[in-house]
Amino acid sequence: MTRMLVTRPEPDAQSSVARLQALDIVALAAPLMERVTLQVSLPPADGFAAVVLTSANAVRTLVDRGDAAAYAHLPVLAVGDRTAREAEAAGFERVSSAAGNADDLVNAIGLSGLKGPLFYPTGKHQSADLAKALAPLGVMVATAKVYDMVAISALPAAVLEGLGAGSINAVLVYSRRTAEIFADLAQSLDRAQRQALAMLCMSEAVAEPLLETHFNRISLADRPDEDAMMALALGFARAQTGP
Template identity: 55%
Template sequence: MVKLMRMLITRPEPDAQATQERLAALEISADIAPLMTRQTLRAHLPPAEGFSALALTSSNALRALSELDATAGLRNKPVYAVGDRTAHEARQLGFDHVIAADGTLDSLVTTIALARLDGPVFYPAGKHLSGDLAHALAPHGLMVVTTPVYEMVAETALPPAIEGQLAEGTFDAILFYSRRTAEIFCALGASAVPEPDRRKLPVICLSENVAAPLIEHHFSRVLLADHPSEDAMMALALAFAREQTGP
């Protein structure tokens, strides 16, 4: 049985709560310090009739569309989701024809390109894009209409309790799911974690891209998920816990 460890989750809600529950099921204790908060934008959405499909790179886009009461007119469109979790949430909202890519933007581009769609793709997105879907699909002869429907607003400070725990070395590891979250943490947490401690504090990252800002700020113990998914992150967290505490 895995002894109880303590980790820090930096992803936004409601995903942070879901991750905390999954870690608890693995007998890993976790605190939550979301470094971004989603805000739905007052978006002017184009008419759904003009599109052959919908592309999704985040569940946050679905949540924003739901808050904008915009899902009903889109449910008859094929949905191309970046990964299984986003695909699952699309099905939960009543989308019937949902195709999941392999968790990365590149895999989503390939999946859409191979579908040989006969019209433009609607891409409800975040205000801060980590990749350019329209640019990536242009060589395949596909037009993508990108409409920002939400913004992830960065926190301006760490919660005092979390900052204190970081300074005290309370956490056995920190989980990071996006490059922007990692960048925000480096900006806010630098004073709480001196450089010598950064070299010893393990960071569990969804991908190399997510880890890059942490490496630049001298976090040396970087663990990378073998697939950009929550299942892979949980498997990595469990393997790390067992390595530290024994089976």
């Protein structure tokens, strides 16, 4: 039976494991990062036209800090449906989703006619510079780094053994930084082991650090979302064992 490793942080890792198990895929979680709240001062909500969200972790951090309610009356422009759902659950009243990636979000903001200023709570490590991308549109962004995703120091011994022995057939990778961390922590795998391991990636950008470190068995999701990752995982499992 196909066995897969989920590398995304909690609580999302357990959610993905449960979905894989519902597809009759054996799955285990090995989160490669842990979310840490940063103690920074946030600007008052007055004067902002909207809140921009590129991560569900930004919403969770605002909730953990007790700051979500102060901004909940503002419109929210979320990068994708999962982040939008997290915002709604946190009490934000008017939430829309770009249903895509950072480029889709920039396009959605441009079409919205909002000129800002926009409040952008985000992580310490950003995959895209939203303020820079919106500057040509004349949209001002106030960025606040409210959390950090801290890499673990080593893969669990049982996971590393499973990767080397081939008992873990595929790894689900959701972000470029996760890919970079995995490549670093899996340095003990030899070239043959790397080439035998299937890496199921959310996008080309996510896959790049893996290709650079000789993980060549790469598959990409059709869209940058969890449903597409589940479809990718199911397709891989069926290809290994038959329908």
